[in-house]
Amino acid sequence: MKLEELRGKLVYQGLLLGGAALLTSALLSFFSQATEADIKAAEAADLKQSLAQVLPGEYENDLLKDTVTLTGKKGEVLVYRGRRAGKVEAVVYQVIGNGYAGNIVCVMGVSREGKILGVRVISHKETPGLGDKIEPAKGDWIHSFEGKWLGEPAADKWAVKKDGGVFDQFAGATITPRGVVNAVKGGLEFFEGNKSALLDEAGGVK
Amino acid sequence: MNEKYARITKDGLWNNNVVFAQMLALCPLLAVTSSATNGLGMGLATTAVLLLSNIIVSSVRHLISPEVRIPVYIVLIATLVTLVDMSLNAWAHELYKVLGLFIALIVVNCAILGRAEAFASKNSVADAALDGLMMGVGFTLSLVVIGGVREIFGSGTLFANAHLLLGPAFAFLETTIVPQYKGFLLMILPPGGFMAVGLLLAAKRVIDRRHAERAEAAATVAAAS
Numbered sequence: 383m384k385l386e387e388l389r390g391k392l393v394y395q396g397l398l399l400g401g402a403a404l405l406t407s408a409l410l411s412f413f414s415q416a417t418e419a420d421i422k423a424a425e426a427a428d429l430k431q432s433l434a435q436v437l438p439g440e441y442e443n444d445l446l447k448d449t450v451t452l453t454g455k456k457g458e459v460l461v462y463r464g465r466r467a468g469k470v471e472a473v474v475y476q477v478i479g480n481g482y483a484g485n486i487v488c489v490m491g492v493s494r495e496g497k498i499l500g501v502r503v504i505s506h507k508e509t510p511g512l513g514d515k516i517e518p519a520k521g522d523w524i525h526s527f528e529g530k531w532l533g534e535p536a537a538d539k540w541a542v543k544k545d546g547g548v549f550d551q552f553a554g555a556t557i558t559p560r561g562v563v564n565a566v567k568g569g570l571e572f573f574e575g576n577k578s579a580l581l582d583e584a585g586g587v588k
Numbered sequence: 589m590n591e592k593y594a595r596i597t598k599d600g601l602w603n604n605n606v607v608f609a610q611m612l613a614l615c616p617l618l619a620v621t622s623s624a625t626n627g628l629g630m631g632l633a634t635t636a637v638l639l640l641s642n643i644i645v646s647s648v649r650h651l652i653s654p655e656v657r658i659p660v661y662i663v664l665i666a667t668l669v670t671l672v673d674m675s676l677n678a679w680a681h682e683l684y685k686v687l688g689l690f691i692a693l694i695v696v697n698c699a700i701l702g703r704a705e706a707f708a709s710k711n712s713v714a715d716a717a718l719d720g721l722m723m724g725v726g727f728t729l730s731l732v733v734i735g736g737v738r739e740i741f742g743s744g745t746l747f748a749n750a751h752l753l754l755g756p757a758f759a760f761l762e763t764t765i766v767p768q769y770k771g772f773l774l775m776i777l778p779p780g781g782f783m784a785v786g787l788l789l790a791a792k793r794v795i796d797r798r799h800a801e802r803a804e805a806a807a808t809v810a811a812a813s
Contacts, residue, residue: 385650389652389653390653395656398660399650399656399659409667409671410670413675414674417677417678421674421677424677424678424681425681428685509741510773511771511773511776529723
């Protein structure tokens with residue numbers, strides 16, 4: 383009966399709320415610390431895996447540790463670099479295209495010669511069934527960039543077929559591939575514009 | 589005693605089903621049931637949280653003042669969801685990538701607060717645990733059925749990508765119902781969710797009414813003889 387009486391008191395209720403908040407936040411902060419290292423490791427492995435998709439082959443260094451940050455047209459770009467025999471052989475960075483429904487975030491790998499090694503879409507909000515053919519799971523389209531560079535096709539052909547270019551559009555979705563093509567073209571221009579810094583030549587950052 | 593457990597089970601699975609009888613949790617439901625696999629993932633995560641929250645709420649039910657019960661329940665549920673979210677992220681990262689978005693949605697699932705309030709705060713721990721489990725299983729089944737219907741009509745497959753959620757051992761679940769299906773976008777988009785829920789709800793009502801009519805007829809026959 384004593385508990386019943388106590389439960390009606392304002393002080394008890396305040397203490398109960400405070401106690402519940404205190405206990406749960408203590409639990410959460412403890413748990414957050416316990417899982418932090420594992421979460422970081424899992425995310426790094428994840429990033430490595432997605433980098434490996436656009437950067438086929440073996441590199442001697444840890445891509446995640448050899449990075450350089452440069453200023454592109456749309457703000458800062460974090461570039462991961464893969465080396466062989468001390469030389470930067472390939473770089474990976476993010477490019478963002480304007481899709482039909484918001485940004486399309488892609489990563490692209492570019493070789494030392496400026497050729498595309500691979501492009502992958504990381505996140506997008508395009509219409510399922512129409513625009514989502516840019517995902518490798520739903521179509522081969524994204525592979526059509528491999529081996530291309532700024533001279534092949536020529537600069538004015540870096541567009542979807544509807545705009546006079548060489549890249550396919552999808553039935554019912556032109557804006558999505560157009561956004562990706564423009565983003566990749568912009569990425570290549572960024573590579574050409576920052577070549578020496580990217581390839582760590584002429585005493586670049588090491 | 590057994591009769592009580594049978595009733596709790598039946599309530600959770602059919603009579604008082606979260607989706608088809610209480611009409612709760614429709615928001616996360618419409619968002620995730622574009623395929624049967626997504627429905628299953630969301631259902632399982634919700635079941636885990638529902639079971640734990642029912643057990644905890646029931647075991648501290650004598651300590652909680654009725655006046656402040658709602659904030660206490662909400663803090664409890666939000667904590668549980670965050671714990672589940674963090675542990676999946678740390679130790680089952682592949683699963684987390686599939687379910688990540690849905691886990692946070694569980695906090696806004698009013699079914700969990702609803703069970704804490706309507707059942708766990710008034711019943712023993714064992715009863716509350718069974719209720720949480722059965723409500724969760726009922727919810728999972730509803731999500732899988734709705735997701736399955738939308739997936740079959742929308743993309744002609746069933747349980748696509750199940751191996752991402754359950755591991756490679758469950759790849760056999762992935763079936764293509766209609767080969768070379770062009771897809772029916774409406775069913776994948778949210779309006780298709782409303783349609784599927786509406787039609788399935790109507791079907792459940794029809795079954796329930798048939799059942800009641802048959803029981804009534806049996807009762808009249810019994811009374812007449």
